[in-house]
Amino acid sequence: MKLLIQIPCYNEAETLPHTLSLLPRQIEGVDSVEVLVIDDGSSDxxxxxxxxxxxxxxxSLPHHSGLALAFSAGLDACLRLGADVIVNTDADGQYEAADIAKLVAPILRGEAELVVGDRGVLTNTWFSPLKRRLQAWGSRVVSRAAGLDIPDATSGFRALTRHQAMRTLVLSEYSYTLETLIQAGNQHARILSVPVKTHPPQRPSRLMHGVRDYLMNSSVTIVRSYTMYRPLRVFTYIGGVLFLIGAILIIRFLVFFFQGNGSGHVQSLIVAAVLLISGFQTWxxxxxxxxxxxxxxxxxxxxYRMKREEKVDE
Structure with missing residues (x-):
């Protein structure tokens, strides 16, 4: 059993040595523990x-590509290196390194394919009140989209099996956390959360540049990911709303028509026809x-089968 701890980095020369020094090198049930650092085009x-x-x-990535692409490149490298279990953590030492064993334990017991570290966003004193509410809101939305109960969907501290890594595709250029959970949930993967400790942030976040940035990017990621896996449901809802509004306008026109005032409400009939056609086209x-x-x-x-065959060929 080979465990690879991957760490996406961007200009982390100062914090990385301390973070690496804390990583566990022996974990019960694991034969070997190795570390992979993904340099995301750092200038230091x-x-x-x-x-x-x-x-x-x-x-090293040829240029700064963002956290999502660095995470994805790390997964591909871990698979090529023969990892059976992959743990992703941050370079700034936010997560307690000793909790890596807690993340890996459910996988070693065969209880999960993806384990997410729960930072306790509602009670974490390192988060501002606004950030706590936003994190909790995002986790609830993602849980519904994925059909799961994940208290901390934005946590990047997570472990996954080799086979789950093979099934993970990251399309977002912003962050991998929300998208991959929705993806795994719709693939019916076994997902668990375990409580983990966190440390005070050493620097401002490089991913979230304010509340507006977080809301915009997270909302787009959630909507796109959910639509990708449940398109019929999404378009049915949208088409249903258009069809319902059109039907209401037709009923309104008919009421006025039978009252002898239909000639003054032809606009409602035209708008209703447009909405009904739009609703049908949406379906x-x-x-x-x-x-x-x-x-x-x-x-x-x-x-997935191609990646699995690559391992067999090796």
Whole structure:
């Protein structure tokens, strides 16, 4: 059983050595523990610091691509390196390194394929009151979209099996946390949360540049991910609303018509017709999107089997 701890980094030369020094090198039930550092186009000495601090593997992206792409590149590298279990953590030491064993334990027991570290967002004193509410709101929305109960959906401290990593596709350029949970939930993966400790932030977040930025990017990610896996439901709701409004306007016109005032409300009839046609077209788009979704699932399965065969060939 090989465990790889991956750490996406961007200009973390100062904090990385301390973070690496705290990582566990022996975990019960695991034969070997190795560290992979993903340098996301840093302009400082992050690569040199990682190697000097004892990271067995370091990969460098050609330019700064963002956390989501760095996470995805790390998963691909971990798979190539033969990892059976992958743990993702941050370079700034936010998460308690000793809790990695808690993340891995449910996987080793065969109880989960993805384990998320729960920071206790509602009671965490390191978060501002506004951030607590936003994190809790985001977790509830993602839980509904994924069909799960995840108290801390935005936590990047997580462990996953090799097979779950093969099934993980990151399309967002903002963050991987929300998208991959919705994806895993719709793949019916076994997902658990475990409470973990956190430390005070050493610097402002480089991912969230204010509340507006967080809300915009998170909302787009949630809507896109949910629509990708439940297109028929989404388009049915939208088409249903348009159809309902159109039906109400038609009924309104008919009421006035039978009262002898129909000639003055022709506009309602025209708007109703447009809404009814739009609602019907939206339903048709939903059917088309559902067929595309099925084809995407077939492509995901082909990609998963290709990755699995690569391991067999090795």
């Amino acid at each position: 000495a992050t690569v040199e610091a990682a190697r000097a601090a004892g990271a067995e593997h370091v990969i 048709l788009n939903g059917l088309l999107a559902d067929l595309i979704s099925k084809n995407r699932k077939i492509m995901e399965e082909i990609l």
